[in-house]
Amino acid sequence: MSVETNTARSFFTKLNMIALVLAIIILVLSLLSSPKAQTLFSIYAIILIILILVGQLRVNRAGDLKQVGERAVQTLWLWTSLGLVALTMPPAPYFEFSQPIMAALIVIGAILIIAGVYALLRIRKLTGVYLSV
Amino acid sequence: MFFTFFGDDERFINQFSRHVGLEMTEAKDYFGDYALTKVPEPETRTFLNQLMIFMGVLAVWAAVFAGAALASWYDAATLVVSVVIGCIILGIIAYLTGYIGSRTRASTYVIFRHSMGRGVAMIAGLIVSGISATIWFAYETWLFGVIMQGVFPDIPFMRVEVASIWGGLLMMTTAIIGYRALAAFSYLVVPAWFVIIPMALAAAIDMNGGWGALMAAKPPTPMDIGVGITFTVGVYIVGATIAPDITRYSRKPHDGPLAWFIHVVVFMPIIMAAGGFLQLLAPGVNLAAAMVSLGMVWAVLLTGVVGQWSTNDNNLYSASLAWCNAIPIKRVYWVAIMGIIGTVVAALIALGFGVSLNALLLLGSFLGTWIPPMAAVMIADFYIVKPFLLGVKAVEKRYEWGPGTAYHLVNWPAVVAIIVGGFLAWWIPQIYPTVPGVVVGFCVSLILFILLMAACVKLGIKYGIGKWVETEKGF
Numbered sequence: 162m163s164v165e166t167n168t169a170r171s172f173f174t175k176l177n178m179i180a181l182v183l184a185i186i187i188l189v190l191s192l193l194s195s196p197k198a199q200t201l202f203s204i205y206a207i208i209l210i211i212l213i214l215v216g217q218l219r220v221n222r223a224g225d226l227k228q229v230g231e232r233a234v235q236t237l238w239l240w241t242s243l244g245l246v247a248l249t250m251p252p253a254p255y256f257e258f259s260q261p262i263m264a265a266l267i268v269i270g271a272i273l274i275i276a277g278v279y280a281l282l283r284i285r286k287l288t289g290v291y292l293s294v
Numbered sequence: 295m296f297f298t299f300f301g302d303d304e305r306f307i308n309q310f311s312r313h314v315g316l317e318m319t320e321a322k323d324y325f326g327d328y329a330l331t332k333v334p335e336p337e338t339r340t341f342l343n344q345l346m347i348f349m350g351v352l353a354v355w356a357a358v359f360a361g362a363a364l365a366s367w368y369d370a371a372t373l374v375v376s377v378v379i380g381c382i383i384l385g386i387i388a389y390l391t392g393y394i395g396s397r398t399r400a401s402t403y404v405i406f407r408h409s410m411g412r413g414v415a416m417i418a419g420l421i422v423s424g425i426s427a428t429i430w431f432a433y434e435t436w437l438f439g440v441i442m443q444g445v446f447p448d449i450p451f452m453r454v455e456v457a458s459i460w461g462g463l464l465m466m467t468t469a470i471i472g473y474r475a476l477a478a479f480s481y482l483v484v485p486a487w488f489v490i491i492p493m494a495l496a497a498a499i500d501m502n503g504g505w506g507a508l509m510a511a512k513p514p515t516p517m518d519i520g521v522g523i524t525f526t527v528g529v530y531i532v533g534a535t536i537a538p539d540i541t542r543y544s545r546k547p548h549d550g551p552l553a554w555f556i557h558v559v560v561f562m563p564i565i566m567a568a569g570g571f572l573q574l575l576a577p578g579v580n581l582a583a584a585m586v587s588l589g590m591v592w593a594v595l596l597t598g599v600v601g602q603w604s605t606n607d608n609n610l611y612s613a614s615l616a617w618c619n620a621i622p623i624k625r626v627y628w629v630a631i632m633g634i635i636g637t638v639v640a641a642l643i644a645l646g647f648g649v650s651l652n653a654l655l656l657l658g659s660f661l662g663t664w665i666p667p668m669a670a671v672m673i674a675d676f677y678i679v680k681p682f683l684l685g686v687k688a689v690e691k692r693y694e695w696g697p698g699t700a701y702h703l704v705n706w707p708a709v710v711a712i713i714v715g716g717f718l719a720w721w722i723p724q725i726y727p728t729v730p731g732v733v734v735g736f737c738v739s740l741i742l743f744i745l746l747m748a749a750c751v752k753l754g755i756k757y758g759i760g761k762w763v764e765t766e767k768g769f
Contacts, residue, residue, distance in 0.1 A: 197497070200496075205489055208489065231340065235340070238346075238481035241482065242481065242483065242485035243486060245596060246489050246490055246493075249490070249596050250493065252589065252591075253588055253590040253591075253593070256497075292481075293343065293475070293476075293477035294343060
């Protein structure tokens with residue numbers, strides 16, 4: 162395994178684990194909220210967690226730099242995009258989020274997007290794969 | 295480029311190509327984004343990439359509104375069944391067309407050259423995408439303006455005509471860059487869109503009586519299930535026909551076609567059901583309005599802006615590929631030309647300056663009736679005529695391109711099959727509204743083309759008229 166491959170994989174793993182922690186926080190916050198928010202936001206958080214874990218598994222199994230890059234970029238796109246859900250949905254009065262939880266969810270959404278974009282650009286540089294992989 | 299008007303068979307054309315020293319080689323990508331040439335191996339993309347682009351096309355409010363239209367005919371269960379059956383039909387058609395694209399790595403309009411002839415491929419490409427997709431680009435751009443004004447009624451920058459202009463220009467950007475931008479943008483948009491809409495639907499159902507009320511809801515004018523199936527097929531048949539525009543980038547031959555099948559069979563029913571279910575529960579209330587009333591303003595804005603964008607850039611992209619096949623100008627110029635025309639038309643519709651939206655949609659629908667017969671001819675030629683009538687069994691040998699490749703100018707059996715099938719697809723629904731015109735047109739063209747080609751081959755009748763030899767640029 163080349164140094165470049167290990168560097169790319171280790172960078173991806175760090176960022177992916179941050180995203181996993183944030184997704185778990187979303188799950189916990191949704192469980193502390195109103196019944197309306199509980200179901201829908203729990204499902205959203207579980208989808209996010211599954212995508213992150215599957216992505217990590219695929220990157221761990223990747224054999225070369227190109228494969229690591231492609232699988233990492235795909236996973237990063239998925240959770241970056243899903244960050245948009247946490248950014249736009251909590252302000253809706255329907256979900257009856259308390260102000261602190263709503264603010265926390267929006268901040269988490271923003272972090273997911275910013276971290277995702279940064280990680281995408283970095284992985285692109287480290288592995289040389291297209292962002293449109 | 296040169297052509298003559300003497301009919302001949304395919305074998306003679308290939309001998310002619312060699313005689314004049316125009317052996318088939320790889321063409322240079324002169325027009326950009328491999329508009330008229332094969333996509334090279336290093337540029338191919340993954341299954342997920344293809345799935346995201348297709349889902350990006352589907353991620354549009356118009357698909358939700360199409361589902362709402364079914365609610366006046368069916369209860370919830372029948373609505374789902376009719377949509378799923380329609381989607382399976384679409385999936386099969388697109389799998390067949392998409393596989394041709396992923397095998398040959400050429401766009402729909404370049405594929406048309408073999409089955410229809412080079413001259414007919416130019417016109418067919420313009421009907422399928424060059425003109426039709428530009429009309430839909432203008433419509434979706436106008437709709438984008440309507441959504442913007444609906445969400446922000448008091449901001450001048452969001453007035454329909456103003457938002458149509460900046461929205462149209464915005465949507466042109468990804469289409470100008472090409473496939474890479476379409477894919478990256480779809481990756482960003484699609485996962486969020488397909489989580490937000492089901493969440494919003496669940497919330498809207500909850501607010502309007504819940505699932506129990508939905509299952510008990512009855513449609514005002516019940517209709518035979520076949521009408522709904524035809525409607526569903528008609529909604530997306532153009533997408534199924536032009537699937538090769540995207541699947542030509544498929545890394546493995548089955549990746550792209552499978553991505554199309556999954557996106558239409560799994561995700562299209564969800565989107566159409568989202569519109570239909572809410573309409574059943576609260577007639578006259580669309581999902582976007584329901585989301586606004588639930589306070590999901592930012593989500594409506596996000597799904598409206600990026601959804602329209604990820605669909606409309608594909609419209610413009612396909613239109614530019616079709617125009618390149620008809621008039622040899624670089625693809626980016628065609629995106630700019632058709633994008634500006636579409637944007638101006640959208641703004642004129644918004645301002646009410648002499649452009650009738652109904653007339654435009656009528657033209658788009660009329661052109662749309664001729665598209666399934668073209669898909670039928672493409673499918674019949676690749677899967678039946680080439681291997682079983684002309685003896686080209688090897689899949690990779692059925693269609694070949696490159697400088698020096700000779701095509702007929704016109705394949706008359708294809709023209710006859712398209713005209714007959716297209717006419718029936720347009721005429722039958724006017725006389726018998728419950729008969730699926732689009733499906734009849736598709737089937738008639740498929741059978742007629744095979745019969746005519748079989749007759750030509752068996753009786754030694756020339757089916758090709760004229761010749762056209764591909765230039766170094768792939769034109």
